[in-house]
Amino acid sequence: MEGLDVIVSGGKALSAFPSIHGKIPGIRKRLRMFSTTLWLTALALESVLLLRAFLGNFLKHYRFFYLYLGCVFIRDMSLLPVYYLWPKFYPYAYWYSQFFHVAVGCGVVWEAYKLALSRYPGAARMARNVLSLIFIFSISRILVNVWNNPNWIPGRSFLEPERDLRIVQLTLLIGLVALFAYYAIPLGRNLKGIIYGFSIFIGTSVIQLTLRVYLGDSFEHLWEYLQPMAYLLVLVIWCITLWSYATVPEPEMEPNLEVDYESLVRATRKQLSSARTYLSRTIGTRLCIFFCF
Amino acid sequence: MLVASLLVLRRSARLRMDTQANWSEDALSLPPGEDALFLGLGSRIFAPEDYDFVARQTSRQFHRRFRAERTALALAWLDQVRGGVGGLIRAHLRAARGNPSLRPADEIKLGFEFLVFRLMIGLLYGAVWLRGPFAAARLVGSCVDLAEELKRMSVEGLPVAGSMAAEIMNGDSEAK
Numbered sequence: 001m002e003g004l005d006v007i008v009s010g011g012k013a014l015s016a017f018p019s020i021h022g023k024i025p026g027i028r029k030r031l032r033m034f035s036t037t038l039w040l041t042a043l044a045l046e047s048v049l050l051l052r053a054f055l056g057n058f059l060k061h062y063r064f065f066y067l068y069l070g071c072v073f074i075r076d077m078s079l080l081p082v083y084y085l086w087p088k089f090y091p092y093a094y095w096y097s098q099f100f101h102v103a104v105g106c107g108v109v110w111e112a113y114k115l116a117l118s119r120y121p122g123a124a125r126m127a128r129n130v131l132s133l134i135f136i137f138s139i140s141r142i143l144v145n146v147w148n149n150p151n152w153i154p155g156r157s158f159l160e161p162e163r164d165l166r167i168v169q170l171t172l173l174i175g176l177v178a179l180f181a182y183y184a185i186p187l188g189r190n191l192k193g194i195i196y197g198f199s200i201f202i203g204t205s206v207i208q209l210t211l212r213v214y215l216g217d218s219f220e221h222l223w224e225y226l227q228p229m230a231y232l233l234v235l236v237i238w239c240i241t242l243w244s245y246a247t248v249p250e251p252e253m254e255p256n257l258e259v260d261y262e263s264l265v266r267a268t269r270k271q272l273s274s275a276r277t278y279l280s281r282t283i284g285t286r287l288c289i290f291f292c293f
Numbered sequence: 294m295l296v297a298s299l300l301v302l303r304r305s306a307r308l309r310m311d312t313q314a315n316w317s318e319d320a321l322s323l324p325p326g327e328d329a330l331f332l333g334l335g336s337r338i339f340a341p342e343d344y345d346f347v348a349r350q351t352s353r354q355f356h357r358r359f360r361a362e363r364t365a366l367a368l369a370w371l372d373q374v375r376g377g378v379g380g381l382i383r384a385h386l387r388a389a390r391g392n393p394s395l396r397p398a399d400e401i402k403l404g405f406e407f408l409v410f411r412l413m414i415g416l417l418y419g420a421v422w423l424r425g426p427f428a429a430a431r432l433v434g435s436c437v438d439l440a441e442e443l444k445r446m447s448v449e450g451l452p453v454a455g456s457m458a459a460e461i462m463n464g465d466s467e468a469k
Contacts (some may be wrong), residue, residue, distance in 0.1 A: 055301060106382040120335060122395035182404075183382070183390040197366060261394040268385040272406055275378050279414070 038228040039080065045235035049242060058190075058245035062115075064107035065194055069238075071104055074228070077166070102165045109172050112195055116185050117120040119251050122261075123183040127176065134175045138168040163209035168200045186249040193241020197234040204230040335374070338367050344427045360425050367426035368418065375414050382407050 049069060053059045059066050075097050083090045113131070117124035142164045149160070176189070177195065180187065208227050211219045347359045383401070389395050420429035 074380050090413040120390045121393035125393070147466055149310065183386050185390065214302050261392045261396065261399075264385060264388055264392070265396075266398050268381065268403060269406070271381050272403075272410060274379065275374065275381075276410055276413070278335065279374065279417070 031164070034225070036229075036230065038225070039076070040077055042228065042232055042235060043073065043076055045082075045232070045239060046076070051240055052239075052243060054246055057070055061245060062111065062190065062194065062242075064104070064111040068101070068104045068108050075101070098162055099165070102162065102169065106172070106196070108198055109176065110195070112173075112198075113176055114192060115191055115248060116180060116187055119248075120183065120185060123179060125231060126183075127179050130179065131172055131175050134171050135287060136169070138171050142168070159209055159213050163206060164200055165211065166206050166209065170199075170206055174204060183226060186251070188248040189241050189246040191248060193238055196241070197237040200237070201231060201234045335367075335370055338363065338370050339426050339430055341430075342425050357462070360427075363427075364425045366422060367421050369420050371414060371421065375418075378407070378410060378414075 046069060050066065051074060053062075053066055079090065079093055079097075082093055113124075113127055117127055145160070145164060173195070177199070181186075204227060208223050212223065344360070344363070348356050353361070382403075387401065417429065417433070420432060422431060423429070
Protein backbone atom coordinates (compact mmCIF):
# COMPACT_ATOMS: atom_id res chain seq x y z
CA MET A 1 0.00 0.00 0.00
CA GLU A 2 1.30 3.46 -0.78
CA GLY A 3 2.94 4.70 2.40
CA LEU A 4 2.72 1.49 4.44
CA ASP A 5 6.45 0.97 4.30
CA VAL A 6 8.69 -0.80 6.74
CA ILE A 7 11.89 0.62 8.11
CA VAL A 8 15.04 -0.77 6.61
CA SER A 9 17.99 -0.61 8.88
CA GLY A 10 21.15 -2.44 7.99
CA GLY A 11 19.16 -4.75 5.75
CA LYS A 12 16.84 -5.90 8.55
CA ALA A 13 13.22 -5.01 8.57
CA LEU A 14 11.91 -3.67 11.89
CA SER A 15 8.26 -3.66 12.80
CA ALA A 16 6.59 -0.82 14.65
CA PHE A 17 7.29 -0.31 18.36
CA PRO A 18 10.27 -2.72 18.63
CA SER A 19 10.75 -1.93 22.32
CA ILE A 20 7.49 -3.74 23.18
CA HIS A 21 7.82 -6.39 20.50
CA GLY A 22 8.78 -9.20 22.80
CA LYS A 23 7.14 -7.87 25.95
CA ILE A 24 3.47 -7.49 24.98
CA PRO A 25 2.64 -9.79 22.04
CA GLY A 26 -1.07 -8.86 22.29
CA ILE A 27 -0.41 -5.20 21.44
CA ARG A 28 1.86 -6.19 18.57
CA LYS A 29 -0.88 -8.47 17.21
CA ARG A 30 -3.47 -5.68 17.43
CA LEU A 31 -1.18 -3.21 15.67
CA ARG A 32 -0.56 -5.74 12.93
CA MET A 33 -4.30 -6.24 12.53
CA PHE A 34 -4.75 -2.46 12.32
CA SER A 35 -2.07 -2.28 9.58
CA THR A 36 -3.77 -5.07 7.67
CA THR A 37 -7.16 -3.34 8.01
CA LEU A 38 -5.71 -0.12 6.59
CA TRP A 39 -4.14 -2.06 3.74
CA LEU A 40 -7.29 -3.98 2.85
CA THR A 41 -9.44 -0.83 3.07
CA ALA A 42 -7.09 0.93 0.64
CA LEU A 43 -7.27 -2.06 -1.73
CA ALA A 44 -11.06 -1.98 -1.57
CA LEU A 45 -11.24 1.75 -2.32
CA GLU A 46 -8.76 1.43 -5.19
CA SER A 47 -10.79 -1.36 -6.75
CA VAL A 48 -14.03 0.64 -6.32
CA LEU A 49 -12.43 3.59 -8.13
CA LEU A 50 -11.18 1.43 -11.00
CA LEU A 51 -14.43 -0.49 -11.33
CA ARG A 52 -16.54 2.68 -11.26
CA ALA A 53 -14.43 4.23 -14.02
CA PHE A 54 -14.62 1.03 -16.09
CA LEU A 55 -18.38 0.68 -15.75
CA GLY A 56 -18.97 4.41 -16.33
CA ASN A 57 -16.72 4.28 -19.39
CA PHE A 58 -14.56 7.25 -18.39
CA LEU A 59 -11.22 5.47 -18.00
CA LYS A 60 -10.19 6.91 -21.36
CA HIS A 61 -10.67 10.51 -20.15
CA TYR A 62 -8.05 10.25 -17.40
CA ARG A 63 -5.67 7.61 -18.79
CA PHE A 64 -2.56 8.42 -16.81
CA PHE A 65 -4.41 8.79 -13.55
CA TYR A 66 -6.09 5.41 -13.86
CA LEU A 67 -2.85 3.85 -15.07
CA TYR A 68 -1.21 5.16 -11.90
CA LEU A 69 -4.04 3.87 -9.73
CA GLY A 70 -3.98 0.51 -11.51
CA CYS A 71 -0.22 0.16 -10.94
CA VAL A 72 -0.64 0.97 -7.25
CA PHE A 73 -3.47 -1.56 -6.94
CA ILE A 74 -1.49 -4.35 -8.63
CA ARG A 75 1.56 -3.64 -6.52
CA ASP A 76 -0.43 -3.57 -3.27
CA MET A 77 -2.10 -6.89 -4.15
CA SER A 78 1.22 -8.53 -4.97
CA LEU A 79 3.11 -7.12 -1.97
CA LEU A 80 0.51 -8.31 0.56
CA PRO A 81 1.70 -11.94 0.54
CA VAL A 82 5.35 -10.78 0.44
CA TYR A 83 4.79 -8.66 3.58
CA TYR A 84 3.45 -11.59 5.57
CA LEU A 85 5.35 -14.55 4.10
CA TRP A 86 8.77 -13.06 3.18
CA PRO A 87 9.09 -9.86 5.28
CA LYS A 88 12.87 -9.67 4.63
CA PHE A 89 12.26 -8.98 0.93
CA TYR A 90 9.35 -6.59 1.43
CA PRO A 91 11.36 -3.32 1.82
CA TYR A 92 13.35 -3.95 -1.37
CA ALA A 93 10.26 -4.93 -3.36
CA TYR A 94 8.44 -1.84 -2.06
CA TRP A 95 11.19 0.70 -2.70
CA TYR A 96 12.21 -0.50 -6.16
CA SER A 97 8.59 -0.45 -7.34
CA GLN A 98 8.12 2.95 -5.71
CA PHE A 99 10.45 4.64 -8.21
CA PHE A 100 8.32 3.33 -11.05
CA HIS A 101 5.27 4.87 -9.38
CA VAL A 102 7.04 8.21 -9.01
CA ALA A 103 7.63 8.21 -12.77
CA VAL A 104 3.99 7.38 -13.53
CA GLY A 105 2.96 10.06 -11.01
CA CYS A 106 4.70 12.66 -13.18
CA GLY A 107 2.39 11.50 -15.96
CA VAL A 108 -0.61 12.42 -13.78
CA VAL A 109 0.74 15.98 -13.47
CA TRP A 110 1.23 16.13 -17.24
CA GLU A 111 -2.31 14.87 -17.80
CA ALA A 112 -3.73 17.57 -15.50
CA TYR A 113 -1.83 20.21 -17.52
CA LYS A 114 -3.06 18.78 -20.85
CA LEU A 115 -6.72 18.43 -19.85
CA ALA A 116 -7.04 21.80 -18.11
CA LEU A 117 -5.18 23.91 -20.65
CA SER A 118 -6.14 22.29 -23.95
CA ARG A 119 -8.63 25.11 -24.63
CA TYR A 120 -6.33 27.90 -23.39
CA PRO A 121 -3.29 28.03 -25.67
CA GLY A 122 -1.97 31.22 -24.09
CA ALA A 123 -1.99 29.81 -20.57
CA ALA A 124 -0.58 26.51 -21.91
CA ARG A 125 2.35 28.38 -23.44
CA MET A 126 2.97 30.13 -20.12
CA ALA A 127 2.76 26.78 -18.29
CA ARG A 128 5.29 25.14 -20.62
CA ASN A 129 7.84 27.88 -20.02
CA VAL A 130 7.33 28.17 -16.27
CA LEU A 131 7.17 24.42 -15.61
CA SER A 132 10.27 23.80 -17.75
CA LEU A 133 12.18 26.28 -15.60
CA ILE A 134 10.89 24.69 -12.40
CA PHE A 135 11.81 21.23 -13.69
CA ILE A 136 15.34 22.32 -14.64
CA PHE A 137 15.94 23.91 -11.22
CA SER A 138 14.57 20.87 -9.38
CA ILE A 139 16.62 18.37 -11.40
CA SER A 140 19.75 20.52 -10.94
CA ARG A 141 19.20 20.35 -7.20
CA ILE A 142 19.00 16.55 -7.38
CA LEU A 143 22.15 16.35 -9.47
CA VAL A 144 23.98 18.48 -6.90
CA ASN A 145 22.72 16.14 -4.15
CA VAL A 146 23.91 13.10 -6.07
CA TRP A 147 27.32 14.70 -6.56
CA ASN A 148 27.71 15.63 -2.88
CA ASN A 149 26.00 12.73 -1.12
CA PRO A 150 27.32 9.17 -1.64
CA ASN A 151 24.22 7.78 0.13
CA TRP A 152 21.88 9.17 -2.49
CA ILE A 153 22.18 6.15 -4.79
CA PRO A 154 19.09 3.90 -4.58
CA GLY A 155 20.19 0.66 -2.96
CA ARG A 156 22.22 2.37 -0.27
CA SER A 157 19.34 4.55 0.85
CA PHE A 158 15.80 4.83 -0.48
CA LEU A 159 14.50 7.73 1.55
CA GLU A 160 16.46 10.62 0.09
CA PRO A 161 16.09 9.67 -3.58
CA GLU A 162 12.35 9.23 -3.25
CA ARG A 163 12.00 12.43 -1.24
CA ASP A 164 13.90 14.44 -3.87
CA LEU A 165 11.85 12.99 -6.73
CA ARG A 166 8.62 13.70 -4.84
CA ILE A 167 9.80 17.28 -4.29
CA VAL A 168 10.18 17.64 -8.08
CA GLN A 169 6.60 16.38 -8.49
CA LEU A 170 5.32 18.67 -5.76
CA THR A 171 6.99 21.80 -7.16
CA LEU A 172 5.61 21.03 -10.63
CA LEU A 173 2.15 20.54 -9.16
CA ILE A 174 2.32 23.77 -7.14
CA GLY A 175 3.49 25.67 -10.24
CA LEU A 176 0.60 24.25 -12.24
CA VAL A 177 -1.98 25.02 -9.56
CA ALA A 178 -0.65 28.57 -9.22
CA LEU A 179 -1.05 29.06 -12.98
CA PHE A 180 -4.59 27.66 -12.90
CA ALA A 181 -5.47 30.14 -10.15
CA TYR A 182 -3.69 33.08 -11.84
CA TYR A 183 -5.51 32.59 -15.14
CA ALA A 184 -8.76 31.48 -13.45
CA ILE A 185 -8.85 28.23 -15.45
CA PRO A 186 -12.08 26.30 -14.78
CA LEU A 187 -11.26 22.71 -13.83
CA GLY A 188 -14.43 20.70 -13.22
CA ARG A 189 -15.11 18.29 -10.38
CA ASN A 190 -13.03 15.35 -11.63
CA LEU A 191 -9.87 17.29 -12.36
CA LYS A 192 -10.13 19.25 -9.11
CA GLY A 193 -10.45 16.01 -7.17
CA ILE A 194 -7.45 14.46 -8.93
CA ILE A 195 -5.33 17.53 -8.24
CA TYR A 196 -6.50 17.97 -4.62
CA GLY A 197 -5.97 14.31 -3.80
CA PHE A 198 -2.63 14.01 -5.56
CA SER A 199 -1.38 17.20 -3.88
CA ILE A 200 -2.31 15.87 -0.44
CA PHE A 201 -0.63 12.55 -1.17
CA ILE A 202 2.60 14.05 -2.53
CA GLY A 203 2.70 16.69 0.22
CA THR A 204 2.32 14.16 3.03
CA SER A 205 4.93 11.91 1.38
CA VAL A 206 7.45 14.76 1.24
CA ILE A 207 6.76 15.68 4.88
CA GLN A 208 7.07 12.04 5.99
CA LEU A 209 10.26 11.39 4.09
CA THR A 210 11.90 14.66 5.22
CA LEU A 211 11.04 14.10 8.88
CA ARG A 212 12.16 10.49 8.63
CA VAL A 213 15.54 11.56 7.26
CA TYR A 214 16.08 14.13 10.02
CA LEU A 215 14.37 12.53 13.03
CA GLY A 216 15.16 8.89 12.34
CA ASP A 217 13.37 5.86 13.79
CA SER A 218 11.52 7.76 16.51
CA PHE A 219 9.36 9.49 13.92
CA GLU A 220 8.83 6.42 11.77
CA HIS A 221 6.89 4.61 14.53
CA LEU A 222 4.26 7.33 14.48
CA TRP A 223 4.22 7.93 10.76
CA GLU A 224 3.87 4.25 9.86
CA TYR A 225 0.19 4.66 10.67
CA LEU A 226 -0.40 8.33 9.87
CA GLN A 227 0.75 8.05 6.26
CA PRO A 228 -1.54 5.15 5.36
CA MET A 229 -4.43 7.04 6.97
CA ALA A 230 -3.57 10.12 4.88
CA TYR A 231 -3.58 7.87 1.79
CA LEU A 232 -7.02 6.55 2.75
CA LEU A 233 -8.27 10.14 2.98
CA VAL A 234 -6.91 10.74 -0.54
CA LEU A 235 -8.74 7.65 -1.80
CA VAL A 236 -11.99 8.85 -0.20
CA ILE A 237 -11.58 12.26 -1.91
CA TRP A 238 -11.05 10.51 -5.24
CA CYS A 239 -14.08 8.26 -4.69
CA ILE A 240 -16.28 11.30 -4.06
CA THR A 241 -15.01 13.48 -6.91
CA LEU A 242 -14.57 10.68 -9.45
CA TRP A 243 -17.80 8.83 -8.74
CA SER A 244 -19.14 9.98 -12.09
CA TYR A 245 -17.69 11.68 -15.09
CA ALA A 246 -17.91 15.49 -15.16
CA THR A 247 -16.70 17.38 -18.21
CA VAL A 248 -14.18 20.18 -17.93
CA PRO A 249 -16.23 23.42 -18.26
CA GLU A 250 -16.17 25.10 -21.65
CA PRO A 251 -14.43 28.49 -21.76
CA GLU A 252 -16.70 31.54 -21.77
CA MET A 253 -16.65 33.82 -24.80
CA GLU A 254 -13.61 35.93 -24.09
CA PRO A 255 -13.88 39.66 -24.62
CA ASN A 256 -11.19 41.26 -26.78
CA LEU A 257 -10.16 37.88 -28.20
CA GLU A 258 -9.93 39.44 -31.65
CA VAL A 259 -7.42 41.98 -30.28
CA ASP A 260 -3.86 40.84 -30.87
CA TYR A 261 -1.71 40.13 -27.85
CA GLU A 262 0.59 43.13 -28.36
CA SER A 263 -2.33 45.57 -28.28
CA LEU A 264 -3.79 43.83 -25.23
CA VAL A 265 -0.56 44.10 -23.23
CA ARG A 266 -0.05 47.70 -24.35
CA ALA A 267 -3.55 48.72 -23.29
CA THR A 268 -3.28 47.00 -19.91
CA ARG A 269 0.13 48.49 -19.14
CA LYS A 270 -1.12 51.93 -20.15
CA GLN A 271 -4.08 51.68 -17.77
CA LEU A 272 -1.84 50.41 -14.97
CA SER A 273 0.67 53.18 -15.58
CA SER A 274 -1.99 55.90 -15.55
CA ALA A 275 -3.45 54.49 -12.32
CA ARG A 276 0.00 54.67 -10.77
CA THR A 277 0.58 58.24 -12.03
CA TYR A 278 -2.80 59.42 -10.79
CA LEU A 279 -2.09 57.88 -7.41
CA SER A 280 1.18 59.78 -7.21
CA ARG A 281 -0.45 63.07 -8.20
CA THR A 282 -3.27 62.48 -5.73
CA ILE A 283 -0.91 61.98 -2.82
CA GLY A 284 0.97 65.02 -4.06
CA THR A 285 4.36 63.34 -4.25
CA ARG A 286 6.62 61.96 -6.88
CA LEU A 287 5.95 58.45 -5.66
CA CYS A 288 6.37 57.12 -9.14
CA ILE A 289 10.14 57.65 -8.75
CA PHE A 290 10.25 54.54 -6.57
CA PHE A 291 7.77 52.50 -8.48
CA CYS A 292 8.14 53.54 -12.10
CA PHE A 293 10.12 51.27 -14.38
CA MET B 294 2.14 24.55 0.89
CA LEU B 295 -0.81 22.14 0.63
CA VAL B 296 -3.17 24.54 2.34
CA ALA B 297 -1.92 27.34 0.08
CA SER B 298 -2.53 25.18 -3.00
CA LEU B 299 -6.08 24.37 -1.87
CA LEU B 300 -6.84 28.02 -1.19
CA VAL B 301 -5.39 29.04 -4.54
CA LEU B 302 -7.60 26.51 -6.34
CA ARG B 303 -10.66 27.78 -4.53
CA ARG B 304 -9.79 31.33 -5.42
CA SER B 305 -9.65 30.49 -9.11
CA ALA B 306 -13.33 29.49 -9.00
CA ARG B 307 -14.26 32.68 -7.18
CA LEU B 308 -12.38 34.82 -9.68
CA ARG B 309 -14.50 33.50 -12.50
CA MET B 310 -17.64 34.92 -10.99
CA ASP B 311 -16.12 38.27 -10.11
CA THR B 312 -18.37 40.94 -11.53
CA GLN B 313 -15.68 43.61 -11.22
CA ALA B 314 -14.03 42.05 -14.32
CA ASN B 315 -17.03 43.27 -16.35
CA TRP B 316 -16.47 46.78 -15.04
CA SER B 317 -12.83 46.69 -16.06
CA GLU B 318 -13.65 45.29 -19.48
CA ASP B 319 -15.53 48.54 -20.00
CA ALA B 320 -12.45 50.38 -18.75
CA LEU B 321 -10.32 48.70 -21.41
CA SER B 322 -12.70 49.77 -24.14
CA LEU B 323 -13.20 53.40 -22.98
CA PRO B 324 -11.72 56.27 -24.96
CA PRO B 325 -8.48 57.64 -23.45
CA GLY B 326 -10.05 60.62 -21.65
CA GLU B 327 -12.56 58.59 -19.60
CA ASP B 328 -11.75 57.73 -15.98
CA ALA B 329 -13.43 54.40 -15.24
CA LEU B 330 -11.43 53.95 -12.04
CA PHE B 331 -12.57 57.32 -10.59
CA LEU B 332 -8.95 58.28 -10.22
CA GLY B 333 -9.71 62.00 -10.54
CA LEU B 334 -11.79 61.86 -7.36
CA GLY B 335 -8.71 61.07 -5.31
CA SER B 336 -7.08 64.47 -5.78
CA ARG B 337 -10.14 66.09 -4.15
CA ILE B 338 -10.17 63.61 -1.26
CA PHE B 339 -6.49 64.16 -0.45
CA ALA B 340 -6.47 67.91 -1.12
CA PRO B 341 -5.29 69.79 1.98
CA GLU B 342 -7.43 72.89 1.31
CA ASP B 343 -10.58 71.45 2.89
CA TYR B 344 -8.59 70.23 5.89
CA ASP B 345 -6.94 73.64 6.39
CA PHE B 346 -10.27 75.43 6.06
CA VAL B 347 -11.94 73.18 8.63
CA ALA B 348 -8.94 73.47 10.97
CA ARG B 349 -9.12 77.28 10.83
CA GLN B 350 -12.88 77.76 11.02
CA THR B 351 -14.21 75.04 13.33
CA SER B 352 -13.75 73.52 16.76
CA ARG B 353 -11.25 70.80 17.55
CA GLN B 354 -13.96 68.21 17.97
CA PHE B 355 -15.46 69.01 14.56
CA HIS B 356 -12.00 68.96 13.04
CA ARG B 357 -11.31 65.49 14.47
CA ARG B 358 -14.62 64.21 13.14
CA PHE B 359 -13.91 65.67 9.71
CA ARG B 360 -10.54 63.94 9.65
CA ALA B 361 -12.09 60.57 10.61
CA GLU B 362 -14.70 60.80 7.89
CA ARG B 363 -12.21 61.94 5.29
CA THR B 364 -9.97 58.99 6.29
CA ALA B 365 -12.88 56.59 5.72
CA LEU B 366 -13.50 58.21 2.34
CA ALA B 367 -9.82 57.94 1.39
CA LEU B 368 -9.69 54.27 2.41
CA ALA B 369 -12.84 53.55 0.41
CA TRP B 370 -11.34 55.29 -2.61
CA LEU B 371 -8.10 53.31 -2.28
CA ASP B 372 -10.19 50.13 -2.05
CA GLN B 373 -12.05 51.15 -5.19
CA VAL B 374 -8.83 51.84 -7.10
CA ARG B 375 -7.31 48.58 -5.87
CA GLY B 376 -10.42 46.65 -6.90
CA GLY B 377 -10.63 48.43 -10.23
CA VAL B 378 -7.02 47.72 -11.16
CA GLY B 379 -7.45 44.14 -9.95
CA GLY B 380 -10.44 43.79 -12.24
CA LEU B 381 -8.43 45.28 -15.10
CA ILE B 382 -5.71 42.66 -14.63
CA ARG B 383 -8.28 39.88 -14.38
CA ALA B 384 -9.86 40.99 -17.63
CA HIS B 385 -6.41 40.99 -19.23
CA LEU B 386 -5.71 37.47 -17.95
CA ARG B 387 -9.03 36.18 -19.23
CA ALA B 388 -8.27 37.62 -22.66
CA ALA B 389 -4.62 36.51 -22.67
CA ARG B 390 -5.16 32.90 -21.57
CA GLY B 391 -6.86 32.02 -24.85
CA ASN B 392 -4.44 33.96 -27.04
CA PRO B 393 -1.86 31.66 -28.69
CA SER B 394 0.62 34.51 -29.27
CA LEU B 395 1.00 35.16 -25.52
CA ARG B 396 4.56 36.05 -24.55
CA PRO B 397 5.61 34.72 -21.13
CA ALA B 398 8.20 37.51 -20.64
CA ASP B 399 5.52 40.20 -21.10
CA GLU B 400 3.15 38.38 -18.78
CA ILE B 401 5.80 38.10 -16.09
CA LYS B 402 6.67 41.82 -16.46
CA LEU B 403 3.02 42.78 -16.21
CA GLY B 404 2.57 40.52 -13.21
CA PHE B 405 5.54 42.15 -11.53
CA GLU B 406 4.21 45.66 -12.25
CA PHE B 407 0.87 44.67 -10.79
CA LEU B 408 2.56 43.25 -7.71
CA VAL B 409 4.49 46.50 -7.21
CA PHE B 410 1.27 48.48 -7.66
CA ARG B 411 -0.47 46.35 -5.05
CA LEU B 412 2.46 46.83 -2.69
CA MET B 413 2.35 50.58 -3.25
CA ILE B 414 -1.35 50.80 -2.62
CA GLY B 415 -1.03 48.55 0.42
CA LEU B 416 1.60 50.83 1.93
CA LEU B 417 -0.55 53.89 1.20
CA TYR B 418 -3.56 52.18 2.72
CA GLY B 419 -1.57 51.48 5.87
CA ALA B 420 -0.24 55.02 6.06
CA VAL B 421 -3.73 56.53 5.55
CA TRP B 422 -5.25 54.17 8.12
CA LEU B 423 -2.61 55.08 10.70
CA ARG B 424 -2.19 58.81 10.09
CA GLY B 425 -5.16 59.96 8.02
CA PRO B 426 -5.00 61.07 4.38
CA PHE B 427 -3.32 64.46 4.86
CA ALA B 428 -0.65 63.36 7.30
CA ALA B 429 0.02 60.26 5.18
CA ALA B 430 0.57 62.41 2.10
CA ARG B 431 3.01 64.62 4.07
CA LEU B 432 4.79 61.56 5.50
CA VAL B 433 5.15 59.95 2.10
CA GLY B 434 6.31 63.25 0.64
CA SER B 435 8.99 63.62 3.36
CA CYS B 436 10.27 60.08 2.70
CA VAL B 437 10.53 60.74 -1.03
CA ASP B 438 12.31 64.08 -0.44
CA LEU B 439 14.75 62.42 1.96
CA ALA B 440 15.50 59.67 -0.53
CA GLU B 441 16.09 62.23 -3.27
CA GLU B 442 18.42 64.21 -1.00
CA LEU B 443 20.44 61.10 -0.16
CA LYS B 444 20.66 60.25 -3.84
CA ARG B 445 21.83 63.77 -4.68
CA MET B 446 24.47 63.66 -1.94
CA SER B 447 25.83 60.30 -3.09
CA VAL B 448 25.99 61.47 -6.72
CA GLU B 449 27.67 64.79 -5.77
CA GLY B 450 30.16 62.91 -3.58
CA LEU B 451 31.42 60.81 -6.49
CA PRO B 452 33.56 63.44 -8.32
CA VAL B 453 35.25 64.36 -4.98
CA ALA B 454 36.06 60.73 -4.28
CA GLY B 455 37.34 60.37 -7.83
CA SER B 456 39.72 63.33 -7.58
CA MET B 457 41.01 62.10 -4.19
CA ALA B 458 41.71 58.70 -5.69
CA ALA B 459 43.54 60.35 -8.58
CA GLU B 460 45.72 62.35 -6.13
CA ILE B 461 46.58 59.24 -4.16
CA MET B 462 47.56 57.41 -7.33
CA ASN B 463 49.71 60.32 -8.53
CA GLY B 464 51.43 60.49 -5.13
CA ASP B 465 52.23 56.76 -5.29
CA SER B 466 53.67 56.98 -8.80
CA GLU B 467 55.89 59.98 -7.87
CA ALA B 468 57.18 58.11 -4.80
CA LYS B 469 58.20 55.21 -7.04
